[in-house]
Amino acid sequence: DAMVIQNPRYQVTQFGKPVTLSCSQTLNHNVMYWYQQKSSQAPKLLFHYYDKDFNNEADTPDNFQSRRPNTSFCFLDIRSPGLGDAAMYLCATSRGAVAKNIQYFGAGTRLSVL
């Protein structure tokens, strides 16, 4: 049973056309993360929510925004996608405790920008 669900699995957008990726979880975890992963690279953390507390990474472009309306859902908004934003976007959750913060990843959304 999928515990972290990302929709859609594949998304095609046009250059400059806003796009929203969604993530939902059934684990009731405090923390939700968004990562960007480009081909043959490690996942790169964009931001995370600890409950409603939003934490942006210093090098995350302003073009990337996030919303977490409730515990279960988190959205990644890309306001004006560029060709360089084509990547796999991974959502992950964790319980938040320092010693037990295993991250559970969704299957990812592969974004193409035309």
Next chain:
Amino acid sequence: GQQVMQIPQYQHVQEGEDFTTYCNSSTTLSNIQWYKQRPGGHPVFLIQLVKSGEVKKQKRLTFQFGEAKKNSSLHITATQTTDVGTYFCAGGRPLRGATNKLIFGTGTLLAVQP
């Protein structure tokens, strides 16, 4: 900033051979996690090490955390074709609110020839 490097980047072995990937951090880590990502898939948690010098085994996989908590290794004995994928270490760094930020290593892609 904090970096976590892995070597080798790529390893090609014959089925039945052993495999080791090494992970090195520029700073001391609170813990280290290992994830496996199959081609086209998402990272899946394998194990977490917390204590200095800790060694854990999962069947053919042996994980080690260095005494200084700055390096780690994953050793696979007698590789099988099912071991194919990219292995990422991820170093934990405590954040406020008792959550834990993971710094992913650069990854090692393992190819196993039958």
